[in-house]
Amino acid sequence: MTMFDLEKAIQSWKRELAKSQALEDSDTSELEAALRDDVADRIRRGETIEEAFRLARSEMGESKAIGGEFAKVRTYRRWGGSLLGNYMRVALRKMRRQKGYSVITVSGLAVGLACCVLMMLWIQDELSFDRFHANRDSIYRLVTETRSETAVTLDARAPTPLGPAVKSEFPEVLEFCRYRTNDNYGIRSGDKAFFNDIIGIADPSFFTMFSFPFLKGDPETALDGPRSVVVTQSLARKLFGDEDPMGKLLTITRDPYTVTGVIRDVPENSHLHFACVIPIINMHEYHHVNFDNWNSMFFYTYVRLEPQAVPSAALAKISGLVAKNLDKSNVAVRLQPLKDIHLRSDFAFDLDNYAQGSASTLTLFSLAAGAILLLACINFMNLATARSANRGKEVGLRKVTGAGRSDIIRQFLGESVVQSLLGLVLALLLVWGALPFFNALAGKDLAFAHLLDPALLGAVLGVTLFAGLLAGSYPALYLARFEPVRVLRGTFLGGERGQAALRKGLIVLQFTLTVFFVIGTIIVDKQLKFIRSRNLGIDTHQVVSTVVRSEAHAEAILADPRILSASQSVPPGQALRALFDISWDGRSPEDRTPFYPVKVDPEYLRTFRTELVEGRFFARETESDRTDAVVVNETAARAMGTGSPLGKRLTVTGPNHQGMAETKTYTVIGVMKDFHQSSLRQTIEPMVFTWEGDQLPWINLRINPVGIAETIQFLEKTWKSFVTEFPFTFDVLDDKIDAFYKQDRRTRSILGVFTILALFTACLGLVGLASFVAERRTKEIGIRKVLGASTRGLVLMQSREFLAWVLAANAVAWPAAYIAAGRWLHGFAYRVRPGATPALLAAAFSLVVAFLCVAYKAVRAATANPGDSLRYE
Amino acid sequence: MSSDTLVAASSKPIILSLLLSGESYGYQILQRVRRVSGGTLKWSSAMLYPVLRRMEKEGLIRSEWRVSEENRMRKYYHLTDLGRKEFEKEKARWTTIQSALRKFWATAAAAE
Numbered sequence: 001m002t003m004f005d006l007e008k009a010i011q012s013w014k015r016e017l018a019k020s021q022a023l024e025d026s027d028t029s030e031l032e033a034a035l036r037d038d039v040a041d042r043i044r045r046g047e048t049i050e051e052a053f054r055l056a057r058s059e060m061g062e063s064k065a066i067g068g069e070f071a072k073v074r075t076y077r078r079w080g081g082s083l084l085g086n087y088m089r090v091a092l093r094k095m096r097r098q099k100g101y102s103v104i105t106v107s108g109l110a111v112g113l114a115c116c117v118l119m120m121l122w123i124q125d126e127l128s129f130d131r132f133h134a135n136r137d138s139i140y141r142l143v144t145e146t147r148s149e150t151a152v153t154l155d156a157r158a159p160t161p162l163g164p165a166v167k168s169e170f171p172e173v174l175e176f177c178r179y180r181t182n183d184n185y186g187i188r189s190g191d192k193a194f195f196n197d198i199i200g201i202a203d204p205s206f207f208t209m210f211s212f213p214f215l216k217g218d219p220e221t222a223l224d225g226p227r228s229v230v231v232t233q234s235l236a237r238k239l240f241g242d243e244d245p246m247g248k249l250l251t252i253t254r255d256p257y258t259v260t261g262v263i264r265d266v267p268e269n270s271h272l273h274f275a276c277v278i279p280i281i282n283m284h285e286y287h288h289v290n291f292d293n294w295n296s297m298f299f300y301t302y303v304r305l306e307p308q309a310v311p312s313a314a315l316a317k318i319s320g321l322v323a324k325n326l327d328k329s330n331v332a333v334r335l336q337p338l339k340d341i342h343l344r345s346d347f348a349f350d351l352d353n354y355a356q357g358s359a360s361t362l363t364l365f366s367l368a369a370g371a372i373l374l375l376a377c378i379n380f381m382n383l384a385t386a387r388s389a390n391r392g393k394e395v396g397l398r399k400v401t402g403a404g405r406s407d408i409i410r411q412f413l414g415e416s417v418v419q420s421l422l423g424l425v426l427a428l429l430l431v432w433g434a435l436p437f438f439n440a441l442a443g444k445d446l447a448f449a450h451l452l453d454p455a456l457l458g459a460v461l462g463v464t465l466f467a468g469l470l471a472g473s474y475p476a477l478y479l480a481r482f483e484p485v486r487v488l489r490g491t492f493l494g495g496e497r498g499q500a501a502l503r504k505g506l507i508v509l510q511f512t513l514t515v516f517f518v519i520g521t522i523i524v525d526k527q528l529k530f531i532r533s534r535n536l537g538i539d540t541h542q543v544v545s546t547v548v549r550s551e552a553h554a555e556a557i558l559a560d561p562r563i564l565s566a567s568q569s570v571p572p573g574q575a576l577r578a579l580f581d582i583s584w585d586g587r588s589p590e591d592r593t594p595f596y597p598v599k600v601d602p603e604y605l606r607t608f609r610t611e612l613v614e615g616r617f618f619a620r621e622t623e624s625d626r627t628d629a630v631v632v633n634e635t636a637a638r639a640m641g642t643g644s645p646l647g648k649r650l651t652v653t654g655p656n657h658q659g660m661a662e663t664k665t666y667t668v669i670g671v672m673k674d675f676h677q678s679s680l681r682q683t684i685e686p687m688v689f690t691w692e693g694d695q696l697p698w699i700n701l702r703i704n705p706v707g708i709a710e711t712i713q714f715l716e717k718t719w720k721s722f723v724t725e726f727p728f729t730f731d732v733l734d735d736k737i738d739a740f741y742k743q744d745r746r747t748r749s750i751l752g753v754f755t756i757l758a759l760f761t762a763c764l765g766l767v768g769l770a771s772f773v774a775e776r777r778t779k780e781i782g783i784r785k786v787l788g789a790s791t792r793g794l795v796l797m798q799s800r801e802f803l804a805w806v807l808a809a810n811a812v813a814w815p816a817a818y819i820a821a822g823r824w825l826h827g828f829a830y831r832v833r834p835g836a837t838p839a840l841l842a843a844a845f846s847l848v849v850a851f852l853c854v855a856y857k858a859v860r861a862a863t864a865n866p867g868d869s870l871r872y873e
Numbered sequence: 874m875s876s877d878t879l880v881a882a883s884s885k886p887i888i889l890s891l892l893l894s895g896e897s898y899g900y901q902i903l904q905r906v907r908r909v910s911g912g913t914l915k916w917s918s919a920m921l922y923p924v925l926r927r928m929e930k931e932g933l934i935r936s937e938w939r940v941s942e943e944n945r946m947r948k949y950y951h952l953t954d955l956g957r958k959e960f961e962k963e964k965a966r967w968t969t970i971q972s973a974l975r976k977f978w979a980t981a982a983a984a985e
Contacts, residue, residue, distance in 0.1 A: 026948075027922065027926075029946065029948075030899055030922060030948045031918060031922065033898070033899070033900065033945060033946055033947050033948065034898075034899045034900040034903070034918055036945060037900035037901075037945075038900060040943075041904075059917070059918075060917070060918045060919070061917050061918060061919040065919050066918065066919040066922075068919075069919045069920065069922075069923045070922070070923050070926070
């Protein structure tokens, strides 16, 4: 016989007592003190410890009776006092008493709310893009769409003369502004020189159309002079220190510009980014732009409409103008609202390419965050109703003492709201801690302080209250239905079956969402791997792009054996000028599919390891190739009609060195195998290669993969011996290509994190429910064990049911996940076939994780001493 | 007549009287009531503590957790000024009833 353990007995008595909802902690402590006094007295009188405890306990009375007496005193006070304070007190008391369940519900809610708060911060930031402009509602960008039989080509730019033409023709167009950027002109002032600052090039209306606040100078006139420049505060500080920058000279490329304005730095949430802006007129000189050429697209064109103007009516007029100037072609323009540019742009080349947002990604993540919160609410509902056996007695008692149905509902909803508020406090701590990590992951600069925005704060509180009410709704309605007589008599368990079915349904729902996430993440990952491993048709590994300043400079570089090959050409990933007026024999006059000319040299093929499918490439020894020959890619060949394009005559009108439109006729000598020069999201544009690369400043170097760092050092040293005014810069082309998929990689990482959180929340719920079930079946398990059941058998018995639910969840989730993933993949011009692996992986994964959660509790129940479990209660 | 009701009704004046002589804690109150009444009044914890709560709520008594000489946590109750006044009122009430009852019983005895 074991020794009687008084402490253990008192603790267990206390636990029993604590089940009575009317008792506060101080009550139980006081009763405990009295019980101990009584026990001590009895032992002094000569009774055994065990006997003393037994008598003292029975003297104290049944815990239910004690609770009942306390409840009588408490009731009037409970409803008289502050309602919220009371919910808070009861909820906190309950949580202290049932730590395990509380940890599950509150931490689950905290994780769900933290995801929602993060998403709200993110959405707030994404929606704030370009909203700081006073004319934000009436500014539109003119974008171009070309439909041909084979493809739709989208370009974020518009024909060069379109802006001025619409302003002069249509009174509702108040203003126009053309804009583009360049980041390799170089900026110099005295001995300070910088090469990588973004230089904006715009019409003089730029600063009246867009509201960038001026610190010095006049926005109306700042860009009027052809060699004027408006600089940002930080560029001014970089170049001139603390001196007043106004009127100072700085050199851009080789020309002197006068500072006529200083603006505050461009905010992060702008799709236009620049360190300074120079007038557009200089493009004639630098890029041979002919401002009257309707057949060229080089600039992003913005228009400001009259506030009352109907955009569709204006667009109809503008389209008419385009049709007139481009001869009823298949080219159409669209008006893209300024507010849509950041989130709803899908162009091969765009200003905001690297910080571009995506409305669909944002929707996806918001749904994911909401789903995690839903999972947490389900945990709450499940555990609350599962434990309703205990709470049923409380409800019965409360009803006996005069509480109405609505009082009960209020009490339970109040409790769940209190729990969700607690969850919010935890969630805010989580967000605060996770924000730097999240910013790195999402490439964002969200600040915790943004939460102070009243609208956002309201939204956060709203979501929290909603989650609390949602989580509490079912338990409250369910428990308020209890009939006191039946509950107190202990026969209320009649409704158990339906309730258990609901619990199973909710578990299935949770795992459905989780499996959905897992499949989604796997497919996104697969697609991204597919993109990067797919043969782009061009090899950018170990190719760096830099600038050559002179022939001698180029020769010095090429002399080094580490340079395997070099090509003076436009590197892949650059926004190419689009030309409409390329024609060949038999071209339909309506077909104005834009062609993208690429200036290359004969070494292009070798340097980028592209392939020819037909004909030949430019040859150094054939001097006439410079003027007579052209190579097209497969897409262009297809656009030129059926049959081999070899030998066809191609007439190209483009700007010559003097910026004059020049029409040249070439013979097609070869067809280049299609390659991707931007994102795989886009189809390949029709490209035309001409041997004109020798005039370009860019040189692309394929370098020996051994000792890349030394080679770069060598390039820098060579640069310094030829170029004194600018520091050395270079681009690793692989990085540039990778940047096109940055957003997709972020999607994958964030989706991965959400998946883990969803899984975590679902598992929490499973652990809670499994432990509840194990507790309920303690006796059964004890008896089975006595009768000879093995631990393994018992664990399997307990797990089987849970695993069946998870399987059911898989069956529901698969089609949903595949449909959703299919829609996401649709955004890519080239996509992977998901196959069955993601589904099988998700199934295996969810089953293993679910089994581990359940088995942990089941093993504990199964290995317990049956003697203990049978003595339980 | 149900003695429970009477016991309940008398609990307040008894506790007030008991605490008049100084502070006490729950278990001690139970023991004293039993001893003073010669074992005729046997209060249960379930009865006592809720009454103490109510009296505290009414401002008649006040409580305080302290460590006893045996190093055990105890909640001590003592009378407030309001409690002292209430004691006087209760005393007057019960004395009135008591003397009234005595007179009735004297007449009843004489009538026999």
